Amino acid sequence: MRIKEDVISTIAQVLDVEKEKLEVDKSLYDSVGVDSTEMVEIRIALKKKLGVELLDREITNRQPLNQIIEIIEKKLNANS
Amino acid sequence: MLEIAITGLGVVSPCGLKKETFWANLKKCQSFVDEIKRFDASGYPSRIAGQVHQLDAYSPISSRLIKRIDIFSHMALVASSEAIADANLNLELINKERVGVFMGNALGGWLFAETELRDLYIEGREGISPYMASAWFPAAPQGQITIYYGFKGYSKTVVADRASSALAIWYGAKAIRDKKVDFVLAGGMEAPITPYALLCANTYGGLSKNNLKPKEAYRPFDLYRDGFVLGEGSGVVILEDIKSAQARGKRPYAFIRGIGFSCDGFHYCRASLDTKALEFAINECLVDSKFSKEEIDYICLDAEGTVIADALEATALKNVFRENLEKISLSAPKSMFGNLLGAQTALDLIVTVLSMQNSLVLPTINFEQKDPYCNIQPTPNRAVNREIKKALIIARGRGGINVVLGVEKF
Numbered sequence: 001m002r003i004k005e006d007v008i009s010t011i012a013q014v015l016d017v018e019k020e021k022l023e024v025d026k027s028l029y030d031s032v033g034v035d036s037t038e039m040v041e042i043r044i045a046l047k048k049k050l051g052v053e054l055l056d057r058e059i060t061n062r063q064p065l066n067q068i069i070e071i072i073e074k075k076l077n078a079n080s
Numbered sequence: 081m082l083e084i085a086i087t088g089l090g091v092v093s094p095c096g097l098k099k100e101t102f103w104a105n106l107k108k109c110q111s112f113v114d115e116i117k118r119f120d121a122s123g124y125p126s127r128i129a130g131q132v133h134q135l136d137a138y139s140p141i142s143s144r145l146i147k148r149i150d151i152f153s154h155m156a157l158v159a160s161s162e163a164i165a166d167a168n169l170n171l172e173l174i175n176k177e178r179v180g181v182f183m184g185n186a187l188g189g190w191l192f193a194e195t196e197l198r199d200l201y202i203e204g205r206e207g208i209s210p211y212m213a214s215a216w217f218p219a220a221p222q223g224q225i226t227i228y229y230g231f232k233g234y235s236k237t238v239v240a241d242r243a244s245s246a247l248a249i250w251y252g253a254k255a256i257r258d259k260k261v262d263f264v265l266a267g268g269m270e271a272p273i274t275p276y277a278l279l280c281a282n283t284y285g286g287l288s289k290n291n292l293k294p295k296e297a298y299r300p301f302d303l304y305r306d307g308f309v310l311g312e313g314s315g316v317v318i319l320e321d322i323k324s325a326q327a328r329g330k331r332p333y334a335f336i337r338g339i340g341f342s343c344d345g346f347h348y349c350r351a352s353l354d355t356k357a358l359e360f361a362i363n364e365c366l367v368d369s370k371f372s373k374e375e376i377d378y379i380c381l382d383a384e385g386t387v388i389a390d391a392l393e394a395t396a397l398k399n400v401f402r403e404n405l406e407k408i409s410l411s412a413p414k415s416m417f418g419n420l421l422g423a424q425t426a427l428d429l430i431v432t433v434l435s436m437q438n439s440l441v442l443p444t445i446n447f448e449q450k451d452p453y454c455n456i457q458p459t460p461n462r463a464v465n466r467e468i469k470k471a472l473i474i475a476r477g478r479g480g481i482n483v484v485l486g487v488e489k490f
Contacts, residue, residue: 016144037148040210047206 003050003076004069010049011065014041022065029061036061052076084253085325085332085490088167088318089430090159090267094130094311094417097138098162103434109443109463111295112417113309119275126287128294129273130311130418141228148211149224150189152271152314156221157228159314160265164229167318168330169263171229180233180261182252183222183316184244184268186422186477190277192216221269221314233261241477242382244268244422245315246339246485249429252319253336262324268423269314281310281421284349284478286386298415299446300383301390301454308385311418315426317433333433337470337486340365344480351389351480355396361482362400362472369486371470373404378441378471380428381458383412385419391453393474398455409466411459413442425475429487436468436489 028034095105121127199207219237245268252266290297298309340361346352447460
């Protein structure tokens with residue numbers, strides 16, 4: 001739960017949008033129009049905030065936010 | 081032949097945003113130049129400038145986008161939105177594939193680049209914003225305007241030092257004349273008040289060093305001139321064929337009638353002491369615009385403010401117009417707010433169009449003592465009532481780029 005909140009607040013901060021606008025069952029593109037360059041910013045911010053290394057194709061602006069959260073949770077749990 | 085009408089004006093300048101404020105402040109005939117306090121400029125030989133205030137207060141741009149663009153794009157977006165509103169252009173009713181954007185600037189956007197490159201060197205590749213790649217380069221504002229509004233027509237950015245926006249406006253007019261687009265947003269933007277850009281401008285050496293009296297520093301054609309003062313901002317005009325304006329019920333301000341251009345072909349930085357190339361550009365503009373020398377009411381001067389450049393401009397005008405020059409009003413209203421480099425002609429055009437509308441010639445301020453080598457009267461210090469029907473705007477870029485635009489009142 002904590003990871004989910006951290007991911008959402010990190011993404012909201014990068015995009016300068018309210019957290020409520022990030023709908024977990026929608027992609028970042030569909031909910032707030034995230035482009036590929038913003039995805040680079042998001043990946044870097046998630047690495048700095050959560051210590052999770054994400055490859056370019058691992059998370060994209062076209063997959064549901066839920067999936068992104070799951071991927072990050074799995075990576076962090078595997079590391080811990 | 082299509083007639084290229086100017087139907088909207090948008091301005092972001094040191095003496096105001098929105099054309100009404102801009103004009104009201106210009107009519108005060110006072111200087112808007114101040115000491116630079118945005119960063120520590122105390123070590124710079126020239127540390128004064130015309131600076132834009134309250135950009136955010138007038139900006140319709142989201143903070144999410146502002147974080148990703150340089151301030152020169154931000155200023156261009158604000159000027160564009162003003163111009164579109166002023167032209168009563170309903171974007172829902174026009175074909176966006178037939179709208180072009182033609183912009184000019186000399187330097188690109190340095191504020192974003194300077195801070196991000198610092199972070200790159202300190203933190204490594206993850207310290208830099210990925211938007212650095214698209215924020216700094218000269219075509220960035222043109223791209224941001226087209227993306228923001230969804231314009232998909234033929235568009236270009238011109239980099240030609242202080243003649244950048246003069247050429248951009250002309251290429252925009254030509255795109256309409258060639259029927260490539262129906263509407264054009266044309267103009268320029270410049271944001272040189274940053275630590276590195278100011279350093280470059282100082283290295284060039286054309287800037288006034290009268291730091292103790294900023295408001296008296298930019299004094300073109302005056303005997304004690306010592307260079308120009310930098311300014312920042314953006315000017316954007318809406319261009320369309322007169323029939324398009326009439327069909328929309330929009331009364332145009334003026335027409336772009338023609339252009340003259342030439343290169344000195346002399347030195348990478350200095351202008352030629354021989355004024356023939358500038359004279360050629362003025363004459364070519366008169367021919368292209370179908371203006372006779374006797375018809376010209378007003379000339380908006382390049383007014384670099386350096387000892388040599390002003391003398392050369394005055395000489396070229398004397399040689400072209402001879403006895404007619406005394407009947408023509410000449411001035412450099414930019415002496416009030418600074419020289420916006422690549423964006424300057426866009427502001428000169430807006431000033432000229434507003435002067436036509438108000439039948440008022442704005443002055444060259446700080447003109448106190450005539451220089452025998454600049455034997456012209458540049459409308460000193462006070463505005464003069466005069467109907468302006470036909471006007472020329474002179475823009476000269478570093479290295480001897482000469483551009484002259486011909487403008488006629490509607």
